[in-house]
Amino acid sequence: QEQLLESGGGVVPPGRSQRLSCVGSGFTFSEYGVHWVRHVPGQGLQWVAVIWYDGSRKYYGESLEGRFTISRDNSRNTTDLQMDNLRVDDTATYFCARDFGRGFYGMDVWGQGTTVIVSS
Amino acid sequence: DIQMTQSPSSLSAAVGDSVVITCRASQTIRKYLNWYHQKSGQPPRLLIHSASSLERGVPSRFSASGSGTEFTLTVANLQPSDFGTYYCQTGSPLPRFGGGTRVE
Numbered sequence: 001q002e003q004l005l006e007s008g009g010g011v012v013p014p015g016r017s018q019r020l021s022c023v024g025s026g027f028t029f030s031e032y033g034v035h036w037v038r039h040v041p042g043q044g045l046q047w048v049a050v051i052w053y054d055g056s057r058k059y060y061g062e063s064l065e066g067r068f069t070i071s072r073d074n075s076r077n078t079t080d081l082q083m084d085n086l087r088v089d090d091t092a093t094y095f096c097a098r099d100f101g102r103g104f105y106g107m108d109v110w111g112q113g114t115t116v117i118v119s120s
Numbered sequence: 121d122i123q124m125t126q127s128p129s130s131l132s133a134a135v136g137d138s139v140v141i142t143c144r145a146s147q148t149i150r151k152y153l154n155w156y157h158q159k160s161g162q163p164p165r166l167l168i169h170s171a172s173s174l175e176r177g178v179p180s181r182f183s184a185s186g187s188g189t190e191f192t193l194t195v196a197n198l199q200p201s202d203f204g205t206y207y208c209q210t211g212s213p214l215p216r217f218g219g220g221t222r223v224e
Binding site: 039046061095104105106108110 | 121152154156158162163164165166169170175205207209211212214215216217218219220
């Protein structure tokens with residue numbers, strides 16, 4: 001079935017970097033955009049970034065561009081999120097999600113998430 | 121930037137009840153509105169897309185309506201699996217989620 005699987009979470013000190021990865025299976029990965037969305041318990045969902053199916057366009061949530069970089073490798077069915085200069089308030093569970101391709105943005109397939117804890 | 125405001129932020133309900141959740145956009149988003157349900161420790165699940173279209177596999181007790189700036193999600197005959205947090209999300213020009221409504 002259609003699946004996404006994230007990896008790369010962990011505990012990281014403030015100011016350091018972390019790279020998350022997401023691999024897709026069960027569908028033609030190169031035909032879909034991919035989002036990263038994060039969840040802080042008690043604070044809801046925050047959209048982080050999207051990359052178009054061919055990597056031609058990338059967009060970021062408020063205040064994240066410049067620290068976060070999204071990329072993809074369609075030959076390996078993967079999307080990565082490079083997070084630099086991490087802050088304590090970046091602590092969250094990070095989900096990758098497939099864009100549903102209906103002419104506006106939405107997410108129809110989600111991974112189980114990977115947790116990043118920014119702490120000294 | 122478009123702001124999405126959900127109300128209420130939380131509500132108490134019992135199995136068999138009907139609940140209504142409202143989502144307001146700070147400017148018109150036509151029908152570019154999706155609804156998700158998230159249970160603790162799980163990823164969100166897409167319920168409704170395009171303001172009122174039921175995602176495949178989602179039970180018909182979920183319904184939604186609205187356009188422009190005012191949207192509603194109705195869950196009829198609440199089941200134990202329906203508890204959790206509901207989010208609206210606009211998909212244009214970029215994704216933005218509402219603050220969530222916790223159903224407990």
